[in-house]
Amino acid sequence: MIQLRNVTKKYDKQEALRGIDLNINEGECIVLIGPSGCGKSSLLKSINRMIDIDSGEIRVFNQSIESYRVEELRRKIGYCIQGVGLFPHLSVKENIAIVLRVLKWKEEDIDQRVNELLSMTELPLSYINKRPHELSGGEAQRVGVCRALATNPSILLMDEPFGALDPLTREKVQLAFKEIQKKLHKTVVFVTHDVEEAILLADRIALMQEGKILHLDTPNKFMNLDKNEYGSDFLGKDYSLRLLKRFTLADLNLKEVRSFNSLVNLSLGSSVKDGLSYCLNAEQSIYFNDNNHIYELSYNDIYNFMQRINHE
Ligand SMILES: Nc1ncnc2c1ncn2[C@@H]1O[C@H](COP(=O)(O)OP(=O)(O)OP(=O)(O)O)[C@@H](O)[C@H]1O
Numbered sequence: 001m002i003q004l005r006n007v008t009k010k011y012d013k014q015e016a017l018r019g020i021d022l023n024i025n026e027g028e029c030i031v032l033i034g035p036s037g038c039g040k041s042s043l044l045k046s047i048n049r050m051i052d053i054d055s056g057e058i059r060v061f062n063q064s065i066e067s068y069r070v071e072e073l074r075r076k077i078g079y080c081i082q083g084v085g086l087f088p089h090l091s092v093k094e095n096i097a098i099v100l101r102v103l104k105w106k107e108e109d110i111d112q113r114v115n116e117l118l119s120m121t122e123l124p125l126s127y128i129n130k131r132p133h134e135l136s137g138g139e140a141q142r143v144g145v146c147r148a149l150a151t152n153p154s155i156l157l158m159d160e161p162f163g164a165l166d167p168l169t170r171e172k173v174q175l176a177f178k179e180i181q182k183k184l185h186k187t188v189v190f191v192t193h194d195v196e197e198a199i200l201l202a203d204r205i206a207l208m209q210e211g212k213i214l215h216l217d218t219p220n221k222f223m224n225l226d227k228n229e230y231g232s233d234f235l236g237k238d239y240s241l242r243l244l245k246r247f248t249l250a251d252l253n254l255k256e257v258r259s260f261n262s263l264v265n266l267s268l269g270s271s272v273k274d275g276l277s278y279c280l281n282a283e284q285s286i287y288f289n290d291n292n293h294i295y296e297l298s299y300n301d302i303y304n305f306m307q308r309i310n311h312e
């Protein structure tokens with residue numbers, strides 16, 4: 001769906017991209033992660049020609065991006081700018097609808113689409129007439145996400161779209177995004193600083209450093225990085241623990257039981273990380289109820305699961 005071949009980009013003397021090769025499959029979510037200044041935003045912007053590369057080639061829908069008219073390319077690709085970038089003089093509705101207006105959508109279709117997008121990102125419908133300065137940082141970011149999704153593009157470029165959200169809202173929006181992604185199968189390139197966000201959302205993670213991709217692999221495989229490598233430092237020594245957030249207790253194929261002591265407040269939809277947290281407070285197994293079925297969870301279940309995904 002998107003191919004980058006030996007892409008380089010310099011700003012004056014500053015090398016931002018140094019020979020990037022990357023193949024992104026249709027329906028895949030690639031998360032770019034790495035320290036500030038490593039070239040994440042530059043990579044993203046090169047795909048929809050917000051910046052022009054110096055050498056190499058980028059292909060989108062099997063066609064070099066040079067062969068598209070810039071507006072045509074941008075229309076095919078939804079884009080959330082780092083730092084939101086809403087137009088201050090336009091209302092929430094007009095910000096979201098900006099491309100729909102260019103495409104001459106009918107007013108009632110615009111209204112319907114804007115409402116759909118607001119509910120999807122859990123923004124009150126009454127916000128349509130607010131101006132960006134009347135929104136919190138997190139709300140403005142969600143409007144930015146709505147704008148990127150407005151035309152239902154098959155490719156989405158998202159530059160730290162949830163960076164300004166408080167942790168609770170952030171988790172909600174991440175899970176909502178994951179659900180949307182499951183249904184809509186967009187091809188997504190997503191930039192974040194947050195390792196857990198990368199683990200939760202990525203089909204593959206691209207770890208960048210100084211304009212290069214150091215490692216590209218599934219979140220599970222990053223567990224096996226040599227602990228002395230730079231990448232392992234960046235992702236944190238607690239990477240395996242963080243990985244537990246990606247899975248739910250339903251993934252563990254737990255035993256159903258009839259006898260139990262007391263029940264804890266978990267369900268099959270809870271993350272394995274939450275399950276482990278409960279185990280840490282218990283002497284042996286813990287038990288929880290999901291839909292009138294009682295399940296038993298112990299450290300061993302979690303250990304065995306980790307062994308399994310480690311060898312997959
Ligand atoms: N318009 C520009 N002019 C000059 N240098 C730039 C410009 N944009 C980016 N750079 C430089 O290119 C390098 C890569 O920047 P980029 O914005 O791609 O990093 P990033 O990984 O997105 O960082 P952050 O996590 O802080 O957003 C940095 O050294 C930056 O200073």
Ligand SMILES: [Mg+2]
Pocket residue numbers: 040041042082159
């Ligand atoms: Mg950036």
